[in-house]
Amino acid sequence: MPTVIDSLAERHRRPASGGSRALVLSTRSVPPRQSLDFWHDAVLATLVGMDIATDGPTYDAALRTDHLGSLRITMVEGDPGRVHRSPRLIARGDGRDILVALQSSGRAHVEQDGRTTELRAGDIGFFETVRPFRATFPERFQLKIFTVPRELLGRSEADMRRLTARAVRPSGGLPALLTPMLERLADTSEAYTTPVAERLADAAVDLIAATAAARLGEDSAGRPGADRVLLMRIKTFIRWHLSDSGLTPRAVAQAHGISVRYLHRLFEAEDTTVSRWIRELRLYECRRELRAPAAEPVSLSRVARRWGFTGAARFSRAFRGTFGMSPTEWLDRERASRRTGEAPCRPDR
Missing domain, CATH: 1.10.10.60 (Homeodomain-like)
Structure with missing residues (x-):
């Protein structure tokens, strides 16, 4: 049965349609010995700089990235591995956006701002790109990552420190609405014309912001x-x-x-x-x-x-x-x- 990475690799080999916004990158497009270096460059070009470690000399992974209005959506599937957004990479200034990651399959152990948590299928995690973070993927995984401009999310640095490395589980309330919306938006992003894409992106940002506000409201410091x-x-x-x-x-x-x-x-x-x-x-x-x-x-x-x-x-x-x-x-x-x-x-x- 073909996997997501198989379809992404196939699309990478085919010319993109004239109206397509998406960029598809796959390690299967390069010799195996170059796969890890290729993946480092692909992640840097589409997300932010990260140190990536694996248990072997080669790596099997692919991503599709698309712009939907104010959002950049990156769907990633890969082998087990570890990533580290280190102070050295942050000093290069290649990231001030907020990453909102939906764990579609597999698990991730994430660490930021002195906390660790596990993201399971359906969970959402917030990552702040101006501070270090780590993530370990013990099994093959799929992530759908929404890069949100900081000014659109409207959260202070103090707020973000309270949101990172906490699993937002779709068991009820706003997360139960947000998870399926983000899932479908990532899967169908290329199907929308620009005006529709911009409206959907605005709606997604509003729901992400509402979810963040609700999470912060669980603490006594939350606004009324x-x-x-x-x-x-x-x-x-x-x-x-x-x-x-x-x-x-x-x-x-x-x-x-x-x-x-x-x-x-x-x-x-x-x-x-x-x-x-x-x-x-x-x-x-x-x-x-x-x-x-x-x-x-x-x-x-x-x-x-x-x-x-x-x-x-x-x-x-x-x-x-x-x-x-x-x-x-x-x-x-x-x-x-x-x-x-x-x-x-x-x-x-």
Whole structure:
């Protein structure tokens, strides 16, 4: 009976269809003696840098990675092994996103922030990429990993320290909704057109954020439930109206029948401000659109206005202030990396 890796390996040998967003990488596409080095490079290019150890000199694994709106989805299947996100790799700056991993099959023993736990089939785990973590896979496994931009999840570093290395089991409540949704989303990601994909990604991020909030609410430090729900509604509203240049804190507050002061207090609990959160979302969307292959030259001004910036100059100042380079410099590096076949330049990672 063919396995997932068999199908991935076969797809790696076939030309991708013209409309496909997915990238498929398999160790079966290289000589066995090169398989482990190939896998190191594949994981670095699609997730983050990790040290990978196995019991033998070769490794049988494959992955499929796809972008669905604001999410990057990576489905991984591999032999038993061990991974370590070490301080040495973190120092290279190749990861500031949150990894939300769904254990589809097999088991994983994970360790981060002084805790260890076992992920079983159906469980979900949160991984923080700016701090070390380890995972051991004692048997053949399949993972579906959702890379979530930190600004979309809206959790502080202190919150994330309470979420990592804790198994979110689908026994009831929000996890019982989240697990099957993520499972199906990963399996069918290529079937959706871009507008549908973006809406599904927004819904998935909202459900992931709600699940994280519920987990944090189990501790006494969690915010009151009404505030969490309201904040989720506000963030969803902001995402849907991101292209509106009139999306100000006052407009957001009026749309939800609350005072601007109360709105600011909600975002203070996230270690950010309303305006900064809106600006970071807009920059993320602009960067995502600029990165996508285009048949015609990209107009920075048009992209900036499409996502709510009032002009190219304001967009460029915000981009440089956040990423340390102008949009033009970043775009030139992206294009150069595509020509040379290197991993894309990610100034925020």
